[in-house]
Amino acid sequence: MAKILGWLQxxxxxxxxxxxxxxxxxxxxxxxxxxxxxxxxxxIRLHFADRSSVNDWVSLxxxxxxxxxxxxxxxxxxxxxxxxxxxxxxxxxxxxxxKIAKNDLGFHxxxxxxxxxxxxxxxxxxxxxxxxxxxxxxxxxxEERKQLNAIFAHDLRTPLSVLKGYSEFLTTYLPENRVSEExxxxxxxxxxxxxxxxxxxxxxxxxxxxxxxxxxxxQEVEVDHLTSLLDDSARQITSRNGKTFDSSRTxxxxxxxxxxxxxxxxxxxxxxxxVRYASSHVSIHYSVDKGVFSITVTDDGAGFSDAALQKAVLxxxxxxxxxxxxxxxxxxxxxxxLCDKHEGSLHVENESDGxxxxxxxxxxxxxxx
Numbered sequence: 001m002a003k004i005l006g007w008l009q010x011x012x013x014x015x016x017x018x019x020x021x022x023x024x025x026x027x028x029x030x031x032x033x034x035x036x037x038x039x040x041x042x043x044i045r046l047h048f049a050d051r052s053s054v055n056d057w058v059s060l061x062x063x064x065x066x067x068x069x070x071x072x073x074x075x076x077x078x079x080x081x082x083x084x085x086x087x088x089x090x091x092x093x094x095x096x097x098x099k100i101a102k103n104d105l106g107f108h109x110x111x112x113x114x115x116x117x118x119x120x121x122x123x124x125x126x127x128x129x130x131x132x133x134x135x136x137x138x139x140x141x142x143e144e145r146k147q148l149n150a151i152f153a154h155d156l157r158t159p160l161s162v163l164k165g166y167s168e169f170l171t172t173y174l175p176e177n178r179v180s181e182e183x184x185x186x187x188x189x190x191x192x193x194x195x196x197x198x199x200x201x202x203x204x205x206x207x208x209x210x211x212x213x214x215x216x217x218x219q220e221v222e223v224d225h226l227t228s229l230l231d232d233s234a235r236q237i238t239s240r241n242g243k244t245f246d247s248s249r250t251x252x253x254x255x256x257x258x259x260x261x262x263x264x265x266x267x268x269x270x271x272x273x274x275v276r277y278a279s280s281h282v283s284i285h286y287s288v289d290k291g292v293f294s295i296t297v298t299d300d301g302a303g304f305s306d307a308a309l310q311k312a313v314l315x316x317x318x319x320x321x322x323x324x325x326x327x328x329x330x331x332x333x334x335x336x337x338l339c340d341k342h343e344g345s346l347h348v349e350n351e352s353d354g355x356x357x358x359x360x361x362x363x364x365x366x367x368x369x
Contacts, residue, residue: 012113041059190232223293267295273356295359299353
């Protein structure tokens with residue numbers, strides 16, 4: 001029977017076709033057996049023709065045998081149909097359902113029958129694949145949101161520290177009238193810039209899902225004013241860590257078009273990284289050349305290791321920083337992403353005489369005047 005069913009390629013038939021075929025084969029087999037049973041009963045009657053009691057027993061036995069034959073045929077047909085057409089796909093679907101219930105989507109459903117159960121398994125496999133893809137997208141979104149929150153928390157520290165420093169400065173010297181009006185206005189203006197940065201951060205946190213989605217808002221700015229703001233931030237960062245800094249500038253244009261907040265954010269991250277690894281001093285060089293505004297920060301520390309040169313711009317790479325418990329390894333990664341957003345680049349290297357060197361470049365949109 002198995003060879004016959006295999007020869008008939010039962011797997012290529014639809015469920016109704018398979019059912020009709022098995023019913024037909026079962027009916028033929030049952031009728032053949034019943035004919036044999038009738039012949040057996042008739043031979044017994046002829047042999048014991050003179051005994052009526054035997055004839056009665058044969059008649060009852062024949063009825064019972066026919067009923068049993070029909071029942072066995074039905075059960076056998078149902079068993080064969082279930083075994084060859086339903087058992088394997090049902091087991092596959094049951095196991096797949098159990099795995100999906102456990103959030104395990106790393107499997108595949110393979111059933112090569114060209115029937116309704118094969119189609120059902122194929123549809124189930126497509127559903128599993130879509131669920132797996134949706135889970136990956138959801139997980140990636142959650143991870144990106146966590147990373148983004150960590151990045152915002154990381155970058156909120158500097159403007160808050162700057163505001164705290166200026167607040168302490170005003171609280172200490174303003175009551176004693178030791179602050180000139182010019183210095184007071186300059187301090188207030190700098191504090192205003194950082195307050196605007198905090199506002200832009202909070203607005204961005206509510207509107208973007210990834211750091212790559214952060215918009216770039218370019219505006220015209222005087223290079224003197226921008227470098228003065230950056231030097232103020234550098235002064236706060238270095239003084240807070242007991243380090244010193246100096247800055248220099250070269251350029252061919254007094255004005256550029258950049259996103260001040262993005263440039264400031266990148267600068268503070270690069271500066272914080274330089275101060276972290278510097279022995280005592282950090283050098284800053286600003287450059288405006290052929291439509292590119294560059295900031296180079298060089299420290300007098302040991303420089304980047306070979307591994308750090310390869311991995312420094314990766315998220316959460318912390319190297320061997322002495323304050324690794326507080327350092328999340330996001331600074332240079334943030335800089336790289338934002339430099340790319342600003343049509344620029346970030347380059348990490350070592351100075352020839354020692355010390356780490358990080359250069360951030362921005363498309364500046366030069367203005368001649």
